[in-house]
Structures are given as C-alpha cells and as structure tokens.
Amino acid sequence: MNQSERNRSLQLDPRLAKCASFVRDGVRVADIGTDHGYLPIALLQSGKAVSAIAADINKDPLDSAVRNAEKYGLTEKMHFVLSDGLHGLSAADADDVIIAGMGGELILRIVSEAPWLRAPEKHLILQPMTTAAQLRSGLAALGFEIDREEAVYDGRKIYSVLSVYYTGVVQPQIGLLETHMGKIVPGSEHSARYAESVLHNLTNKLRGLQHTGQETESLENVIEEIRKLYRTGNNGEE
Secondary structure, X not given: OOHHHHOOOOOOOHHHHHHHHHOOOOEEEEEEOOOOOHXXXXXXXXXXXXXXXXXXXXXXXXXXXXXXXXXXXXXXXXXXXXXXXXXXXXXXXXXXXXXXEEEHHHHHHXXXXXXXXXXXXXXXXXXXXXXXXXXXXXXXXXXXXXXXXXXXXXXXXXXXEEEEEEXXXXXXXXXXXXXXXXXXXXXXXXXXXXXXXXXXXXXXXXXXXHHHOOOOHHHHHHHHHHXXXXXXXXXXXX
C-alpha cells in the first residue's frame, strides 16, 4: 500500500460517527466490541485519540481490526485485546471507553463488572442497540449519571448515544420519562423520530397491560408526556 492510501480518511457510518463525536480531545480510548476497528482508527486519524485499544471477545473481528490498523498505518498507536468486555483492561489503559453496538443489558453488565470505571475522570460513551431503558435505569442504580444523550438515525433505524460519568449518587429508581427518553432534548435532531420508536414500544406494552387488567395510569401518563414534549406525529422530521 502506498502512502496516499495510508493517509486516506476512514468514513464512519452515522451511528459510529455520533459515538466518535462524544469522545473528548486528546484521550486514550478503548473501543469494546470493536468489530473491524473502524471507530478507534477514525479517532486516531482525527487526532481526538492519542492511543487506542481495540477489544473484542472474538478472535476473527479482532484480526480484522489488526488488518485495518495496518491498512491505515496506525498499528503503532493501537493495542489489540482479546477480552470479554473490560476484563482485559485496567484504569491505566483508557480515559474514554466506548461500548457500542450491543444490547443495553449487556452493556450494563460490562460496566458493572469493571470497578475501575467508578471514577469521575473516566468517561463512558454507550450506544445500545436495544433495551436502552434498562441501561439507563441500571446506570442510575450503579451511581452513574448521563450528562448528555443524542439520537442518531442511520437511514434505517434510530438509536441513541449516551455520555456517562460516575458520580457515586445511587438512584434505585428513576422516573418513567427519564427511563425511556433519557437526556434526549426535545427539538434536537432526530428526537421526534426516537420518541416515535419509544412510543411504539410503550403503546404495545400498554395494550398488553390493558388486556390483562393491570394498572396502566402511569404508563398512559408518560406516553402522553412524551407525545407533548417531543411533538410526535410528523415522522420524526425536524
């Protein structure tokens, strides 16, 4: 490969690009479940990261990350770890930790099993593919706080990306609005589209509860609150 090919910038899809935008400048970054290593490579290319760890539980995607690092001439700035979650890493390895492309409950397990993340200087960037509500409530119960959250649309599906810090303030229970919409600001890009997705799921849950005769008032209230705050019904175009 010639030098011009090595200098070519890697273009991330919207979901990973949003994760990259949450990373602080000049940090050591760890990407957990790195797959092909695209995210840490792009962060090194942009200069946001000074070094990067690409970690994955499976050997094949980690080998792909190694090949891509070589392709872009970044092998010396990257370290590759075969690891279940964060078990192969320590506090000295990373300032910003990205866990993206997994279910929310799996992300929560990974965070809960790494005590060294419970330090205010550590920054988590989390992107759940499913069960975001369980992730938000679980983080609060562990003493973590979401300080920023944004919706991202990749052309097919809608997701959210969370910026998280440890505060030590344990919240055994958070409100239903925060559980389901997190810190997504009404009127922000793709917020209505995200709300529509949440409302679809909550409405199905409501119908199930009504069918079994269970109490539904709190769920009905949060559905109405989300509709009013996020002005849904316009297909998410903002």
